[in-house]
Amino acid sequence: MAPDIAPAEVRAYLLGALDEASAAALESRYVADPALVEAIRDEEDALVADYLDDRLTAVDRARFNRHYLASPVHRERVALARALAERAAATAPRAATAPSFYGWLAMAAAVVLMSLWLVARPGPAPREVHGPTPAPAPSPSPSPSPPPGVPSPEPAAPSSMRAAMAIALSAVSVRGAPASPAHELPAEPVDLLLRLEGTPDLADRVFDVEVQRVDGAVVWRGRVRTASRGSGLLATAAIPAGTLSPDDYVVVAAAGGAERGRYSLRLRAPRR
């Protein structure tokens, strides 16, 4: 970063949080000085990396979603940065390192949460109309065995019950919502039950639910039944294990072609 540019100011500019006079002054400076253009581009790169690494504050993340991602060019840029990171991760040599203490802690917490949910859930989730969910995809890499003192993962469930993780999602107002909390995926693949909060209309029988990436690509689509009246839910969508990877998603529920709810879903990789 050039010494006479404050990263905070640049980030505020990129996030649309700088007042107009300051933004105009910054623009005058960088149009006159190519080095500043490069410095701001550097900071933009760091901002996108922080977004993808989930290092932004809730306020900045909301601004990023609302302002930065409003530009199709920026959405492409973020999608490319994400794809590049995925490609880089895929080509990286696999280091045979032991999971960190915090990794085990997170895995244990995920297992405990998953077990609690399986025990405490009040009843079966609304069944999807479009058919049974496929069997969970096999784990892409062998799971390490837990260290002593850490409970083993949930034993293999009977065929009628698969490991699942429920996530309650509150509807967001269009493009102006604060950032939603990130949900850490367990190490083992599990079905995700997205409980979409809201109040269905009396006429609603089914909802068409789409899970989209931030770049707009639809990664899952299904038709689900309306939740029981008074449950506080529009519906619950069961996403088969392995469908969603750690990423940011937009979940859209529609009935009769009209959007009834839009939700922000953030999934984080399990800590290793």
Next chain:
Amino acid sequence: MATRAHAARWELTASALERLLARLDPDAGRAAEAYEALRLALTRFFDWRGAAFPDECADETLNRLARRLDEGTDVADLRGFALGIARLVLLERARSPQARHDELDEQLLGAAPPVVPDQSPRLHECLDGCLASLPPESRALILEYYQDHRRQKIDRRAALAGRLGLSANALRSRAQRVRDRLEGCVRRCAAGRDADTKPTLAHSSADDGP
């Protein structure tokens, strides 16, 4: 002599471009560099202001600047004047019927409007092709630069900079240049609907447009 705009759209002429280049720098080589630098700065201005087609807007701005100079307008601060034109172009684009339509779409659909479902596979396909087009050392650099997350990423980049004998800033700039080329390549590739669109990293401003 530039063609005057009457009903028709004004086109940049060689003489108007020469006049603009001469104003940027008396030396032809440095003038060309200054022109590219100004174009890049204007492209970034439109990019960071959220314009849909930053390259196109920057070219429109430079055309208007050349036209004003060709018409004999007295311009004291060339870059400041260019920025003023850029603000006008931005405003015009924002007020255009197409922009209104897009804005309405954005309000209705949110920040992530649905696009063709196969965009993501297409993106990955194009990225693979564009990565393959890179010189091996650039490809290795960009892939290593984007490995890991958080602390590990910082450590890896510091190690990479040390290995290459670069400062952290120099490494970032180098990675940024490779990434910008990749971005342009992927955009051109993804815009080509035909499956046989071959990714190319050759820079061409004319290719960057929609």
